[in-house]
Amino acid sequence: MITIKGLSKTVQNSTLIENINLDLEAGKILGVIGPSGNGKTTLLLCMAGLLPFEKGSITIGDRSISAEESGISKEKLWAFRKKSGIVFQHLHLFPHLTVLGNIIEAPVHVKKSTKEAAEFEARELLKKLAIEQHLNKFPEELSGGEQQRVAILRAIAMNPEVLLLDEPTSALDPIRSGDVRNLLREFADSGHTVVIVSHSVRFLRGMADYLAFMGKSELIEMDTADKLMKNPGDARTREFLRHSELN
Amino acid sequence: MTSSLTAFAVPSLRWGGDPSGGAPYVYADPSNPQNYTGFDYEFAEALASEMGMKAEFVPTDWESIVSSLQRKEFDVIIDGFEPTGDRAREVLFSKPYYLFRLQLTVRKNETAVNSLDDCKKYGKSVGTLVNCAASRLLEEGKYNLKGYQDPVGAYKDLELGRVDAVLMDVAGEMFYARSNPNLKQAGTPFQTGAYVVGIRKDEAALKAKIDSAIDVLVNNGTVEKIFRKWKLWDEEQIKLRTVKPAEIEMTSAKFNWSEGLIKLFKAALVTILLAFGAMVIAVIFGIPLAVGQSNGGRIVRILCTVYIEFFRGTPVLVQLLFLYFGLPVIGITLPGWLTAIVGLGLNYAAYESQVYRTAFQAIPERQWQVAYSLGMRPTLAFRRIIFPQAFRIALPPMTNDFVALFKDTSTAFAIAVWELATAYRELANATQSYLGIGLVVCCYYLAMSLPLAHYAHRLERKLQRKSTGILSSGADK
Structure with missing residues (x-):
């Protein structure tokens, strides 16, 4: 469950996001769409607790963080960060660790799972995405799509309440395949929340439960995916959807 | 005139x-x-x-x-x-x-040493000028000899306790030691x-x-x-x-090749000690310098920068002389070999700090963020994620520095440390065999630096096989 209230973030007098309000129940997938440079990634980084913001608050499950707390690296922020996992556009796998190492690093050193238990879970996850044969390879030996799967599994292995994905379609081998979509669906259905930022409506269709459209630094509207696609309430949303249909 | x-x-x-x-x-x-x-x-x-x-x-x-x-x-x-x-x-x-004679000089408070024989008996070190009658006498008698370039350094070290006695021609002894209240003659002049x-x-x-x-x-x-x-x-x-x-005709030094090679071998061991000791100091002390310069407050940042620029911008030879003769003025008297280790270590720490800084700057901010979002705290993220990556980047330049440091140990000759380059000068000057001994000395240096370069290269390749460094370093939007 995510609640965002009055979230604003400015950098050197330029407003990146302004007064964002958002409510999302557990078990759902939200797609955040909109043109590039409208503050979608900024919103995601704030939700992950990785970017301090000036106004508002964010709540994930039983943890919340205020604007003041968002800039101070202390216990409260560290606890908040554990609530979500993030998959960056450029993935940023740990280059010095194998596929297995990337996935079990945090479970072993943060959650203090035994190595055996963490490895067992990692193998199960890898099997679901059919990349268990790459277990001992290093990230550079994998294709873009394979790297993306590992990045998703690395985040999921910590079992965060919220999974955040930034522009997943820009990976070299985008996740169109059913198994990744199934994995995300399954993850949401088991009581987690998934937020996917993308400029591609096509990718989100049939997977997202809700869609939110971001105009210039503000959240224009949010509705169920079906409703927003068929009958957007704002002219800017309509314009964006018309363009993305053409692409 | x-x-x-x-x-x-x-x-x-x-x-x-x-x-x-x-x-x-x-x-x-x-x-x-x-x-x-x-x-x-x-x-x-x-x-x-x-x-x-x-x-x-x-x-x-x-x-x-x-x-x-x-x-x-x-x-x-x-x-x-x-x-x-x-x-x-x-x-x-x-x-x-x-016709000159030799005079042995000791510190005022010395009680055990009254003659050259006493030096041998108690294993005391004897300083003298290199390549003179006194040094030949000491070499032949297998005394614990320490060679100096000039009498000033020898008597200074005697005063500071870096050497136990000094043997010199009476003429030099009269001029440099006779009036020094901290020194006294041991016995009378001998050997014409x-x-x-x-x-x-x-x-x-x-x-x-x-x-x-x-x-x-x-x-x-x-x-x-x-x-x-x-x-x-x-x-x-x-x-x-x-x-x-x-x-x-007094004494003569005959160059004995097997004895010479052993002497050079001992000098090579000193060189290895200097290089490794200095590198340990450099590798460790470079860390606070790098952190201070990148993340410290204004004053810490300025101090670190001044330190780094000072040590990089002045000759290491001058730094060694400064430490050797300057520090005793404020009451810190280190032996020559330790001065060389500390001096070279402090000097190379300045270089290593820059290697570290470059290496850490090469790690994208996103690596930290991923680690944080996985629940890691800054220290854990540094230890498990950032440091191993930076180490791979820092290793090649650090290897280069170490090989350079090996060669820079030769500057220790200036402070009377008997390392390989000093040994070369002394043996070659004494025997006029610059070419032969020179080739041997070069072989010693190569025998030390080549395996080093080889192992460093292998370690690099091993790490590189694991990973070439940074993936997808492109900036996210």
């Missing part, structure tokens, strides 16, 4: 001597530093004038004075030069013009040797001329006048009128 008008007509006798720490032989006149003075200076003037020539002083380096003569930088050596067996192969000796003029092998005619001139100067009292003036005349000198060169 001869006037410049007559200089055209009168041929000059160019004579070489080392004025650095050269009192009372030949040295810059303290009251008029453009001019030189000393008993050898006055003797050379008298000798040249007796030969109908004009004396022209050529300042040179004591340790390599024989090879400078061979290179014809000057015509003769006049610098408290003793006839020895090894030098006899290279130069002709004139008749002696002074001679000062002669050194002449190139193929100049027998010049030798004959010099010999007859010395005869005149000895017999007409000129020599006596000069040495009386310098308070160095004693009854011993009467023998000058009768003695023949062969009788006063």
Whole structure:
């Protein structure tokens, strides 16, 4: 469950996001769409607790963080960060660790799972995405799509309440395949929340439960995916959807 | 000085001597530093004038004075030069013009050492000038010898406790040690040797001329006048009128290859100790410097930058001399080898800090963020994620620095550390075998640096097989 209230973030007098309000129940997938440079990634980084913001608050499950707390690296922020996992556009796998190492690093050193238990879970996850044969390879030996799967599994292995994905379609081998979509669906259905930022409506269709459209630094509207696609309430949303249909 | 008008007509006798720490032989006149003075200076003037020539002083380096003569930088050596067996192969000796003796000096509070034998008995180290009669005597007797470039450094180290005794010609001892309240003579002067003029092998005619001139100067009292003036005349000198060169030949150093190789091997071990010790300091001390310069407050940042620029911008040789002779002024007296380790370590720490900084700057901010979002705290993220990646980037430049450091250990010769380059200078100067010993020394250096480079390269490749560094370093939107 995510609640965002009055979230604003400015950098050197330029407003990146302004007064964002958002409510999302557990078990759902939200797609955040909109043109590039409208503050979608900024919103995601704030939700992950990785970017301090000036106004508002964010709540994930039983943890919340205020604007003041968002800039101070202390216990409260560290606890908040554990609530979500993030998959960056450029993935940023740990280059010095194998596929297995990337996935079990945090479970072993943060959650203090035994190595055996963490490895067992990692193998199960890898099997679901059919990349268990790459277990001992290093990230550079994998294709873009394979790297993306590992990045998703690395985040999921910590079992965060919220999974955040930034522009997943820009990976070299985008996740169109059913198994990744199934994995995300399954993850949401088991009581987690998934937020996917993308400029591609096509990718989100049939997977997202809700869609939110971001105009210039503000959240224009949010509705169920079906409703927003068929009958957007704002002219800017309509314009964006018309363009993305053409692409 | 001869006037410049007559200089055209009168041929000059160019004579070489080392004025650095050269009192009372030949040295810059303290009251008029453009001019030189000393008993050898006055003797050379008298000798040249007796030969109908004009004396022209050529300042040179004591340790390599024989090879400078061979290179014809000057015509003769006049610098408290003793006839020895090894030098006899290279130069002709004139008749002696002074008979010297050796004096052992110790610290005022020394009770155990009263003679050279005591030094051996108690395993005390004895300092002296390199490449002189005293050093040959100590080498032959297998004393714990420490060689110095000039008497000032030797007596200074004696005062500071870096060496236990100093053996020197009485002339030098009188000038540099006799009036020092912290030092005292141990026993009386012993073992007579001679000062002669050194002449190139193929100049027998010049030798004959010099010999007859010395005869005149000895017999007409000129020599006596000069040495009386310098308070160095004693009854011993009467023998000058009768003695023949062969009788006063003192000692000679014969180069024994197997012994030489062992000496060089020991020196190589010292070099290894210096290099590894300094690298450990550099690798560790570079960390706070890098962190301070990148993340410290304003003042810490400025201090770190000043430190780094100071050590990178001044010669390491000067830094070593500063530490060796400067620190005792404020009460910190380190032995030479430790000074070299600390000095080189502090110097290379400045370089390593820059290697670290570059390496950490190469790790994208996103790596930290991923680690944080996985629940890692800053220290864990650093230890598990950031440091291993930075290490891979830092390893090649660190290896280069280590090899460079290996070679920079040779600067320790300036502070009387007996490492490989010092050993080379001393052995080669003593034997005039620059080429042979030089090749051996180069082989020693290569034998140390090549395996190092090889293993570093293998480690790099091993790490590289694991990963080439950073994936997808492109910025996210």
